[in-house]
Amino acid sequence: MSIEGTDRRRQKLPGHPGRGAAAGNGQRPRVVVVGAGIAGLAAATGLAERGVAVDVVEQCDHLGGRVGGWPEELADGSSSAMNRGFHAFFRQYYNLRALLRRADPTLSALTPVEDYPLIDGAGRRDTFKGLPQTPPLNALAFALRSPTFRLRDLIRLDAKAAAPLAAVSVPETYRLLDDRDAATFLRDINFPDAARHLAFEVFARSFFARPEKLSAGELVTMFHIYFLGSSEGLIFDVANANFDVALWNPLRAYLENLGVAFHTGRTVESVSVVDEDVVVTTGAGRFPADAAVLAPDVGGLRRIVAASPDLADSAWRDRIAALGTAPPFVVLRLWLDRPVRGDRAAFVGTGGREPLDNVSVLERYEREAAEWAARTGGSVVELHAYSVTHPSDEVRTGLIARMHELYPETTSASIVDERLLRREDCPRFAPGDFAGRPTVRTPDPRIMLAGDGIRVDLPVALMERAATTGWTAANELLGRFGLAGHPLQTVPNRGRSALLRRLATTAGHGSRQE
Known part of the structure; x- marks a missing residue:
């Protein structure tokens, strides 16, 4: 690594x-x-x-x-681990990784995840595996091989309205876009609905918010950090123990x-x-x-x-x-008495399968879960629901039903133990929040x-x-x-294309004159 x-x-x-x-x-x-x-x-x-x-x-x-973790004693008397859920340590998290290197110079506690598929309600599947790392080829390759995005969709994009995606500069991007919500921005650039639900909503849900409740400035900056602004790639690392x-x-x-x-x-x-x-x-x-x-x-x-x-x-x-604060989220961790299929990915993001937003199979990467699974022959599965509005018991029922739908082999599994966390303590990034x-x-x-x-x-x-x-x-x-102070690093604080930066500037001036 x-x-x-x-x-x-x-x-x-x-x-x-x-x-x-x-x-x-x-x-x-x-x-x-x-x-x-x-x-x-x-x-x-x-x-x-x-x-x-x-x-x-x-x-x-x-x-x-x-991102804390703690030991947990299960109903069978065994010791296991618990935390507030899956976190992805992207390679462009330079300052976080600099912190972790203080105690772990080789970052041995982090393990790469080879892929993290995205699956929508119709079963269509996107993947980040094998994408080129160089922008904008990474985003272009992702879009063109996606089952939810076609060449005609690329042609239909409003290039002028979409230019801010490739011309991010902080704080200017927020001044330009923060008063709009992410859903409206995506609709205005003619981004196809199917691709929006599968790709962009994954980023919106990273902020525990639905696109209509998320600042367009925040979404566009995220797109820059992970797609068009960085050549570190889209595959991330995970902690290999609690x-x-x-x-x-x-x-x-x-x-x-x-x-x-x-x-x-x-x-x-x-x-x-x-x-x-x-x-x-x-x-x-x-x-x-x-x-x-x-x-x-x-x-x-x-x-x-x-x-x-x-x-x-x-x-x-x-x-x-x-x-x-952002709306509540729920983490449901299940210890099952039998394994999920061996080809299941460590992490899967979902769209159009409410209340489920993602699934993790923890024994694929977390040591404590792997030890429990090896000892019992079971699996440890974690289900996330973001921006929830229903009572926790209803969310739990819905999450388990979606797990059975996505991973049918879990239908016959018994739940040996479980932990449900519901929290409402993440910051809000709603339209108009940035200035204040x-x-x-x-x-x-x-x-x-x-x-x-x-x-x-x-x-x-x-x-x-x-x-x-x-x-x-x-x-x-x-x-x-x-x-003396400490050095910092970030992805480039400007779009990588001079042409698109000029187009974005023109688009911004036009929007202010309207």
């Missing part, structure tokens, strides 16, 4: 200059990081590596946030060796400024520091800021209060924000946005302390 990125056009952002480490004479700055998800861990890493004293406060008893074992326990050991103190199981109640100190208050005590990085989920950030009346100014506090989204910097230079719901004007999304904002928050504080 390639450790470094292979795209020669990727954007490299050097860290700012400064001292390599904080003084060790009792003058070390101290920072409290609230939240031990990807963003908080990236911030803690960036600070600790420059000699800053760091306390990480996390309300859960494990690290990783929404997230705690594969990723976060090793990173925790690395950070503790740097002096980072973790305080898990503690809920932050408020943040205040007392004289020269930033004070983070929990039910179990107070953490005074020189600065803080707030990296909880959206609900946690809203709650903390609402309970911290002297934090920043009213306009900023209003922006935090206005942050929304808070940035890493706050009105108080001692307080920084980080997380996948925080604005950073770079072409990043999902886990990579969390990691990028975490590194950025660390860099901002390191600059304040006179310490």
